[in-house]
Amino acid sequence: MRIRYTILTFILLLTAFTSAHSQGSNDYIFPATAVAKPYIDFDSKGFIVEGKRTFIASAGLEYARIPHELWYDRLLRIKRAGFNCIEIYTIWNFHEEQEGKFNFSGDRDLGKFLDIVKQLGLYAIVRVGPYYCAEWDNGGYPIWLKFKKGLRVREDNKPFEQYVDRFFDHLLPVVFQRQINKGGAVILVQLENEHPNGWGTVMPDGYFKHLQAKALDMGMQVPYFFSGLHHASDPAGDGKLDDDKRPNPWFSTEFWAVWYSQYGAKPGDAELYNRRTWKIIAHGGNGYNYYMAHGGSNFGYTNNDEDAASYDYGTGIGQAGDLRPIYYTFKRAAWFSRSFQDVLENSTNASETYKGIAVDTAVKISARTSPAGDLIFLDTPGTSEVGTSLNIKGSENLLAGKKISLQPKEIYPLVHNHKLNDEVTLDWALTRVFAIVKQANTTTIIVDAEAGEPVLLRFNTKVKASSVSASVKVENDNVLIDDQMSATAEKPVEYTFKSGLQTIRVLAMNRALTDKTWVTESEGENYIITGLNYVGEASVKNGQLKLTAESSLTQNAVQKATLYTDSKIIPFSIGAQKGDQQSTISLANWQYKNAAVNAATNVNTSSWLKSKDPQPMGADADVTADAWYRTTTNIPSNGKYTLQVKGGGRGQAFIDGKPAARWRLNDNELTLNLTKGKHTLAVFAAHDGRDKLAAYLGPIDEVDSKGLFGNALIKKGGPFISELGNWYFTKANKKDDVKQGPPAFDTSVYKKYKIGADVFNLKEGYAWFHTTIPRQSAGTSKLAVLFKSVDENATVFINGKQVAHHDGWNQPFEVNITDAETLKRPIELSVFIENYSNEGGIDQPIKINAIGDATAVINWQLKGGPGDVQAVNGWTKLGAAKQTKNAPVFYRTTFNLPPSTGNTFIWRFDPVGLGHGSVWVNGHNLGRYPEKLDMKSLYIPECWLKPGVNQVAVYDEDGNSINKTRIVAEGAAGRLIKEISIPLN
Incomplete structure (x- = not known):
């Protein structure tokens, strides 16, 4: 489902x-x-x-x-x-x-x-x-x-x-x-x-x-x-x-x-x-x-x-x-x-083995064991920091007087008995391991700890360790690193030793510095760089490591960094950079073009799609979100008329070339004041995206169709469609209850129901839903009950008698009532819903349509698309020509960008004051507005911009004023770029 x-x-x-x-x-x-x-x-x-x-x-x-x-x-x-x-x-x-x-x-x-x-x-x-x-x-x-x-x-x-x-x-x-x-x-x-x-x-x-x-x-x-x-x-x-x-x-x-x-x-x-x-x-x-x-x-x-x-x-x-x-x-x-993929991809659950490793019982334990070693995870699901001692047999000296500090909701990894190479095994790592990086004969272990936290690692070696750095202790075939993290965050603390031909290097740093630590590769060699906000491209050429370093526009400070090769430590720095970005580019000198020419009374429609009834958007192979429909209708007398036609999206109606009304096409009807005689009807239709049809199976010819489609009718009076309210429901015990018909309506049994509510608590179940259809006006010969979606199968009863059954969620159907006696009085409408998974009920409003007999509006024409926004001709200076109101329009202008300095400035188009539509920059379509997220401006990919003159074109479907729009900077996303070379010899 x-x-x-x-x-x-x-x-x-x-x-x-x-x-x-x-x-x-x-x-x-x-x-x-x-x-x-x-x-x-x-x-x-x-x-x-x-x-x-x-x-x-x-x-x-x-x-x-x-x-x-x-x-x-x-x-x-x-x-x-x-x-x-x-x-x-x-x-x-x-x-x-x-x-x-x-x-x-x-x-x-x-x-x-x-x-x-x-x-x-x-x-x-x-x-x-x-x-x-x-x-x-x-x-x-x-x-x-x-x-x-x-x-x-x-x-x-x-x-x-x-x-x-x-x-x-x-x-x-x-x-x-x-x-x-x-x-x-x-x-x-x-x-x-x-x-x-x-x-x-x-x-x-x-x-x-x-x-x-x-x-x-x-x-x-x-x-x-x-x-x-x-x-x-x-x-x-x-x-x-x-x-x-x-x-x-x-x-x-x-x-x-x-x-x-x-x-x-x-x-x-x-x-x-x-x-x-x-x-x-x-x-x-x-x-x-x-x-x-x-x-x-x-x-x-x-x-x-x-x-x-x-x-x-x-x-x-x-x-x-x-x-x-x-x-x-x-x-x-x-x-x-x-x-630790050699552990994680070949492990079994070892939580029971290590269940007592944390002294503090508030710490939950899970563990994985494999031939490549064990990983033990200390879990603090609560909202408070926890400091716990560890209970590791044979490691009392390593842990004496020390506690592991766990942050709220942290899962803290310990490492045990992990083979690093043929010479060295990591017996215990009680400090968080960020990464292990292989570099020729050097294995670098990056760990993170905050100031004052212990740095605790113990190794087993086949050959007694040599070339030992400060704070590294050697005890026979064991190597111990037992230190306290210093307060500095600018440079890692390094611990090294050798065992045979292998070098083990531990780089301890706080989390802020691991965030600025990068592992790059060139020609099969790994390089570790710390201290940079981001490292992009990296390659070795002529004995130099060439890097692309990146930092935020808002950061104007020296970056002190260190490069770690397999055998060398090379400090370097990047000087403070200026990244001033203009915050706003004003837009002026706009040009205007009428985009509603298809509303005029005489339009060449020889290339348009022609059909008896209107066809959904896309029937003419257009894939945009815009379309025009045209037809003519003969009105017998002055008065208020209602046009009914199925639809999806937004519509603007024009009568004889003049704007007449805007309406929500999904409402399926529009009421207009018309005079006697023949009229040209043009409808501009637009939508804001089609449904993604999640989990939908079956025919898609009418699922979330856009524009106008189906039979079109017109009748004097109206409106004729109304929504049914005042719903009630009561649970049923089983599917076969439908055979008994709806239980008598009694508010002591039935409860009030709001359309869209789930009455099944995400479970399979059955329920009766009830409302009363008001008495229709005299002369009504047909009443259609319009179901847009029920969740998920429905059996429909009129005055206690079954009249229809429908299977499937998100599929519209209707029930027609034509019995003259039934239409003379209020009608009891009951719906039996079968729900088989997840939420269920009547998930879309149910409406009634009393239009009955009406005149068909036929011979429709369709043309999709907004028109050619890139066309050279037809433009006038904004204000020089009278602009059509409440109708689609094109706008265009240019703006200038300074020569590129290699930095990445992020620009966005802000459609403030506009309605619905699309934006093009240098011919590239940025997508639809208005945005539905907190960020209301549209991202302009930097690769679509150029130094000097850039063109912006806008198609506003509502004909709103362009004068408040602008190009704005997203400073938080802008980057400063620096190319650097570091000698490796």
Whole structure:
């Protein structure tokens, strides 16, 4: 069954999805074929990539929401955070907007994107659909699918499968040519997405078998699964992740962090998702994918009805590429997990073994043991800091008088008996390990501790340690680091020793400095840099390490940094930089063009789509959010008339070229004052994104259609549609209760009901709903009862008699009452609802329509699109010509940017004062406004701007004034860039 994806039901969604698709559901993965197994394999304890136990720390992003010029930058930021994998959708209508015309170039060049992933040494999980969700227009279905006769989506339906196959014929070779066993990045493939029936390896019908057969026939060789694995905002749940029956690793393909209704960081986000990530690590999880790690933008007309241009998601890497506090949470967990992946990908639960290790009983214990060592996790679920002694046999001297300080809600890792190399084993690490980095014959262990906290590590060596630095004690074959963290945060404290040919280096620093610590790679060598806000590109040339260092525009201070090679420590610094960015660019000298020419009485419509009844937007192959409809109607006498036609979105009506009214098309009727005679009716229709059709199965020809469609009627009088209120409900015991008919209406039995409320407490159940339809006016010959959506099956009774049954949620249907005697008095309407999972009831208002017999309005014409915003001709200086009010308009002007200094300034278009519409900068469509998030301005990707003159064009559907708009800086996202070279010799 479906789950409603709205901001208002966010908490409900999390609860329902966590319950429906968590540990209790099928989370199995189909294994790789024999030819791919040497490259990507798994067992019940973990993933094995190219023969090595590998923890999958994955970052979700969509190449469709990022200009291709910025792909490398965003992927590098992901790599720098310690991720080793990315996860993407391959959205269908992004690649086949027009039927049969496939686009895999430019921003749609999936092959190039995956090649960059490989270039950066990352893996890829590719979710090929054909359904995607993703808060994307129409869930990723091309609009033209709506107009295919007999087509039902996500079912064993030949017309649907035919078009899926054609898309897959173009898509899958791009993906499968880049499987890891063929030298590419792809290690896992997901077929379908969040299907109501089939997850993991479940194939409930022929549709799933068809997808499987198609993918295998086209060369899928890496492991794959259906729909997803463990989608939730807290995937680890109660921490019971071990499952002896599961043949594959535990993995979450959608760990929701944060949510699509948020822009930017909010207090507490980093701490919350830090804990939820460490729960996965501590309880035997073998990987996770954050959805999202970078959200991006809904350029053009790709947003669904919950979003506009921004898809920031409030996550680690902002819409403009800026780094948020949660980014460092991601980074810390990823580096730890990968540092101990040989433990985490081959472990069993050892919590019982270590249950008494913390003296303070408020500390909860979980542990993992493996041939590669043990990890013990100290968990403080409360809101207070806890200091605890540890009870480790044989380590009394190490722990004498010392306590481990645990922050509120922290999960603190201890390491035991972990082999670092052939010479040295890390016996105990009682200080938080951030990362372990291999550098030739040097193993660097980065730990973090705050001022005053102990730095405690003990090693076992095969050869007695030598070349020992200060604060390192050698006792036979043991090496002990026992120190107290100093107060400085500017430079790590270093501890080193040698054992045989191996060097062990411990770098201790506080959390602020680990946030500024980066591991880069060039020519197969690892380099550690501390003290920089961000390190981008890094390469070794002519004996020098060349770095791109980055800091915030708001920071104007010297950055003291240190480079650690395998054998050298090289301090360096970056001087204070000035990053002054103008905060606002005023926009003036606007030009104007009438965008409502299609409302005129005489318009050349030879190229328009013509039909008896109006057709939904997209019927003419247009994929924008705007359309014009035209027809004529003959009015017999002066008066008030009501036009009824099904619709979706927003509408503006014009009578004989003049604005007449605005209305909500979903209301399905408009009342107008008309004079006798023949009139030209033009309707401008627009929408703010189509529904993403989450969990929807079946025909999509009329699901969330936009514009005008169906029979159009006009009748004198009205309005004729009204909403039914005063609802009551009472629970039923079983499905068969419907056979007895509705119980007599009695307010001592029935309770008041509000449309949209869940009466089943997210569980299966049955209930009766009741209201009274008022007596209709004399002469009413037909009354239609309009059901938009019931949740989920409904049996309808009129005056106690069953008249209709309907199965399915989010599917409109109607019941007609034509009996003359029934229409003469009030009507008792009863609805029996069957609910089979999650919330249930009457989830959309029920209306009645009393228009009855009316005159048909026929011979409609349709033309989609706003017109050509880039057209050279037709522009006049704003104010020089009379502007049509309450009608769409075009505006354009230019603004200047100074020459680039190499820094990244972030600019946004602020549509203050405008209504609804789209913005283009230098020909690139930024997406839709108004925004639905806290950030109201639209991000202008820096790659779409140029020094000197830039053009901005606006299409405002409401005809609002342009005079208050401006270009504004997002200073918090701007970056200062510095290219530096560090001699290595």
